[in-house]
Amino acid sequence: MLFGRLLRHIVKIGCLTVIDANGQQHVIAGSPGPSVRIRLHDPSLHWKLFFNVDLCLGEAYMDGTFTVEDGDIYDFLKFATTNIEVSGQHPMMIWLSRADTLFRRFQQYNPVWRSRQNVAHHYDLSGELYDLFLDRDRQYSCAYFVNPGVDLDRAQFDKKRHLAAKLLLQPGMKVLDIGSGWGGLALFLAQHTGVHVTGLTLSKEQLAVSTARAREMGLEERVSFHLRDYREQTGQFDRIVSVGMFEHVGVTHFARYFAKVRQLLSDDGIALIHTIGRSGVPRATNPWIRKYIFPGGYIPALSEVSQNIEKTGLITTDIEILRLHYAETLRHWRLRFNKHRDKAKQLFDARFCRMWEFYLAASEVSFRHMDNVVFQIQLSKRIQDVPLTRDYISEWERDAAKPISQPPSRRGVGD
16 A cells, blocks of 8 residues: 555654555554554545645545544544654655645736635635634634633634734724725724724625624724725725735735735835744645635745835834644634534535535644744834834733623624
8 A cells, every 4th residue: 555655654653553445454653652543445545645645635534535433633634743743744745745836826826806716715605604613703814812721702802902903003094904804803993993994805705794794883984895806906094904815815926915015005004914824935835725725825934925025115014923823723613613513514515514624623733733823924114113112012902901892793603
């Protein structure tokens, strides 16, 4: 079994038992550690998982031809990535990743029409799905865990507060929210700081929800949402914020993105970009994620972001790297989704549920055991427009500390 060669290279800690499609048992053991038992139900997986494990493992799990006999898919992926931290990837995996990276600019070619298609693929799914696992405010990005053990709603509230602190907001300012999602951040900023917010989304589902929420809160005069690509926006803004959207820009369009941010930003303005990034070198998007979850998506290395910022003349005034915050966020999402899996199956089907399980589990281990992190990058046009020290962030957060007061939202079964 070719797949066994790959596994024998990887497994250094614990014991992996593989039952192949012929019923034969293979035991691969390293030093003492956890044990996992998996089963292959299709003989073609004996070679497919060797030649392209990054794509075929997720597909096999979706199809039910790869199963975990004890535990769940998270247990297996944690076992595998923990071992890869020690052993490194098999040469076949390294070769495929390098070859795939050669085509990443083609893979991430995202003109406006394709960006709309890519967003619809993921974000125009039933809102009921997201209610199963997100917080009450539907914050679909990394939460901020100030203290261990806080619940997801509190951590997402603290994320919005942390972003607001870095934006140095004053009442009456004009703020642009690029990738406004279901409206939570825009509504928070308008409600708590008195600014006027323009939110941009490419999802019709998100636009309908966010517009309704603004109306329910009586904030229509201060918050407006639009079905619009960032490249189509005009005017100037005192502040620009973008959370969880830069991952969809595509490396081909980085220079244009930051040039547009500079164009839209007032001379004394501040921009804040919150994005998933990688602590390692640039490489292609995981092929399974690219095909099934985020077509056109890309997680950049800091070097790729920085060089494109530098070309525009924007000044990087602060960078914060959130390391395990997203792993904890995904843990909450994964447990919530698993708890309400039967409801997800009613909305879609069993194959979709396995796809979503794999997505959440793989994403979590990528932040715990691989090189995924989150960048919060603050930008300005002038070097004097941000305080000399970072004390202003904690001071604003301390002064703004209040009990959670969530805006009206559709409470989902995940709450």
